[in-house]
Amino acid sequence: MVMQQRTTRLTGYAHGGGCACKIPPGELEDAVRGLVGQAAPGVLVGLDDGDDAAAVLVRDDLAVLATADFFTPVVDDPYDWGRIAAANALSDIYAMGGRPIVAVNLVGWPREVLPMELLTEVLRGGLDVATQAGCPVIGGHTVDDPEPKYGMAVTGVAGPDELLRNDAAQPGLPLTLTKPIGTGILNNRHKRTGEVFEQAVAVMTELNADAADAAKAAGARAATDVTGFGLLGHLFKLCRASGVGATIDAGAVPVLDGVRESLEDGYVSGGTRRNLSWVRPHLEPDAGITKEDLLLLADAQTSGGLLVVGEVPGYPVIGKTTAGSGIRIR
Incomplete structure (x- = not known):
């Protein structure tokens, strides 16, 4: 839903918005490489x-x-x-x-x-x-x-x-995502036009407490939240830490209303493009997957959901972990 915006535009005082203003993942890893x-x-x-x-x-x-x-x-x-x-x-x-x-x-x-x-x-x-x-x-x-x-x-x-860790994933398990993606695209549109998307605000203000409890109750041992590095970026970090690969069913990933139309209209943040550039060498997209599909999966989320290794009742399964390395997208 789109609403009229208030007079004072806080986003006009910022060079980027939300988690899209994070230092790009590749640059950040270079900066801390000697500190691990x-x-x-x-x-x-x-x-x-x-x-x-x-x-x-x-x-x-x-x-x-x-x-x-x-x-x-x-x-x-x-x-x-x-x-x-x-x-x-x-x-x-x-x-x-x-x-x-x-x-x-x-x-x-x-x-x-x-x-x-x-x-x-x-x-x-x-x-x-x-x-x-x-x-x-x-x-x-x-x-x-x-x-x-x-x-x-x-x-x-x-x-x-009970810790949910990046390095505890095993191959052959479902991947569950507990919130729809696309907040980065809608936030970018909001910053540029002033349109307010209530569905994005509702998702970003929702706590992940219930999702975390459900994941633990289901026996999950590996999880991460999906924020500034996008679904693909956070999935890649989890897979790399655990020594596994993954397959993503792009059609199964939940997406907020209005996101695909906003993507077609060009509302893509620089942070999202940097995310895709960083993770692209590790992706194996099927022939039918477009660049727009990849940009959406790399969209820089703010206060996104949990990406859980394991099936969590009540939330959509979007793929599975695999043996080997790399992320296939079908």
Whole structure:
């Protein structure tokens, strides 16, 4: 559904929107290449495989999870931006099989350009979603920044044997996706035209708590959330960490209403194109798969769903893991 936009356009103060403003995956991996492999006592999950959060064993039956996520405005409504950013940050904990227990705000704000009342609305949105998650927001950190940014650092807990990891996938298992894709394309259209897509806001503000619980109940051991590197980028990282391949049924991937039409009209972010460029050497598309199909599968999501290795009741199966390497798309 398309609605009329409010007067103040927060997206006009940002060079990119949401998770599409992330540093491209290839450049990021080059930057941290020499920092992996840290051997620290108690570290269960670190930087090595690009998991969604770090995990440290503090007791035989308890792991503490830590993550941080923030980004530039993805929508113009400040309250909705706060809700989306909070859901996105909390998602990293759910994607690891954990439960968030406390969060702090991370804010960059052009205080001489945008009124503080707008910041209050951003923080209110974040607080409301965190409250829905049962996660108190206690303080945070702010800086005067020419470009507005908002997100959270979140701490969570999980049982060590309940962790969902990038390196735990086995071949021959279904791949389940718990939210439709296409938010990057609709957000790009929103930034350029001011049109508001309620279906995209609804998906981005939905917590992944129920999906994570369902995945664990189904016996899943490997999962990730689908955010700025797109479905293909996050799937590739998971497959690489686990030493498996995958087959994706492009027609089975759920897509938000209005996305295909917006893709045809050219609303594709630079982040999406960089995602596809990075993962393209590892793809084996069938003859009927078009470049537009690949761009959609590489679309830079904000606060997307969980990609779970295993069948999760109530959510669509979009493919399976395979022996070997590479991602076939049919």
